[in-house]
Amino acid sequence: MEELQGSSAAAVPPPPPPPDADESRRRSSKYYYCNMMTMNDDDFGDEAADGSGARRRQESMVNKLISTVYSGPTISDIESALSFTGTGGDQQPIAAAMDARNSPPPPVVFSPEKVLSKMENKYTLKVKTCGNGGLIAEDGYKWRKYGQKSIKNSPNPRSYYRCTNPRCNAKKQVERATDEADTLLVTYEGLHLHYTYSHFLLGGGGGGSSSTGSKKPKLHPCGPPAALQEAEEEDDHHLLLHSSCRSPAQDSQEQMLLSSPASSQHAAVAAAGCYGEEEEQQLAAPDEHRDNNSIIDDERMNGLLEDVVPLLVRRPACMSSSTTTSCSPPAAAAASPSSSSSVSAWNSNHHPYYIDMAILSNIF
DNA sequence: CGTGTTTGACCGGCGC
DNA sequence: GCGCCGGTCAAACACG
Numbered sequence: 161m162e163e164l165q166g167s168s169a170a171a172v173p174p175p176p177p178p179p180d181a182d183e184s185r186r187r188s189s190k191y192y193y194c195n196m197m198t199m200n201d202d203d204f205g206d207e208a209a210d211g212s213g214a215r216r217r218q219e220s221m222v223n224k225l226i227s228t229v230y231s232g233p234t235i236s237d238i239e240s241a242l243s244f245t246g247t248g249g250d251q252q253p254i255a256a257a258m259d260a261r262n263s264p265p266p267p268v269v270f271s272p273e274k275v276l277s278k279m280e281n282k283y284t285l286k287v288k289t290c291g292n293g294g295l296i297a298e299d300g301y302k303w304r305k306y307g308q309k310s311i312k313n314s315p316n317p318r319s320y321y322r323c324t325n326p327r328c329n330a331k332k333q334v335e336r337a338t339d340e341a342d343t344l345l346v347t348y349e350g351l352h353l354h355y356t357y358s359h360f361l362l363g364g365g366g367g368g369s370s371s372t373g374s375k376k377p378k379l380h381p382c383g384p385p386a387a388l389q390e391a392e393e394e395d396d397h398h399l400l401l402h403s404s405c406r407s408p409a410q411d412s413q414e415q416m417l418l419s420s421p422a423s424s425q426h427a428a429v430a431a432a433g434c435y436g437e438e439e440e441q442q443l444a445a446p447d448e449h450r451d452n453n454s455i456i457d458d459e460r461m462n463g464l465l466e467d468v469v470p471l472l473v474r475r476p477a478c479m480s481s482s483t484t485t486s487c488s489p490p491a492a493a494a495a496s497p498s499s500s501s502s503v504s505a506w507n508s509n510h511h512p513y514y515i516d517m518a519i520l521s522n523i524f
Numbered sequence: 525c526g527t528g529t530t531t532g533a534c535c536g537g538c539g540c
Numbered sequence: 541g542c543g544c545c546g547g548t549c550a551a552a553c554a555c556g
Binding site: 304305306307308324 | 527528529530531
């Protein structure tokens with residue numbers, strides 16, 4: 161099992177200290193996670209007894225689950241960070257998100273440029289290559305190489321990649337580890353403000369990759385889940401990125417989320433200026449313009465959707481995993497889209513809160 | 525012909 | 541101010 165490198169540990173803000181040793185123990189306990197997943201109403205005390213129904217209980221459970229087993233920033237944290245307007249201009253966005261968890265939301269004075277710049281962050285992941293020497297950095301995004309540099313004191317050159325989406329500022333640097341020939345150090349910077357390309361492909365019948373799928377798949381193709389499945393079958397050490405592990409059920413979740421007026425991520429993206437003015441208006445009042453499905457389709461075509469949350473938040477550790485088990489839910493769903501068990505489990509909670517179960521399932 | 529890669533040049537930050 | 545270094549640009553090139 162690959163672990164996040166020290167550099168990544170430095171890049172990713174460490175979780176806040178646990179309130180007590182017992183809490184720390186429980187947080188690190190898989191047993192606790194399992195118990196959380198099987199909690200009944202009694203576990204939530206007043207919240208279960210206030211009569212607000214299963215929805216509230218689900219929200220409570222989800223919030224409690226996240227706040228307990230996932231010490232990193234969450235969707236709501238990102239929202240809080242996006243609306244953060246504190247005077248500490250140097251404050252890291254993730255740190256802001258972390259702080260936001262323990263403080264009431266500040267007044268919303270939105271500044272897209274400021275927020276987007278604040279959201280820039282770097283984190284380094286250690287990625288194993290596959291046996292044939294190729295890179296299995298199937299992170300679901302499409303990268304364009306724009307430079308390569310030989311680095312001092314390093315025998316291996318560093319390659320620079322940029323997301324091909326013109327409205328996305330995500331970048332990454334790839335270099336081979338000096339001490340481990342089969343390991344690549346991938347440094348991500350910036351956010352993807354769009355779907356993963358594999359997400360598109362799920363609905364497109366697979367085969368090929370994105371709009372330029374006919375091109376040769378070199379270092380950073382965005383292979384469809386089917387390709388990932390094949391790769392997985394070929395080599396147990398292949399990496400399966402969360403973003404490449406989307407299941408049809410996830411699509412369903414996202415569509416449901418997007419259909420919801422309370423789609424906070426939509427709001428975040430729209431508010432961040434990632435949509436055009438017309439798009440924002442349509443998002444604000446979709447019923448006045450067209451049905452939700454057409455909106456979703458158009459937005460997919462524009463490549464701008466819920467992926468405002470960086471991989472850092474969504475599950476960076478997945479990349480550092482050398483096994484496929486860490487992504488088992490989506491991987492299983494991708495491998496067997498018709499599997500009712502995996503899909504139902506993955507889609508068991510139709511909830512307006514977009515809880516990426518891959519995050520939870522890969523924490524441990 | 526469109527798209528992506530390669531690679532030398534250029535630029536800015538930083539230390540001395 | 542100078543040189544080093546990392547990051548980016550952009551023209552040339554490769555590929556399907």
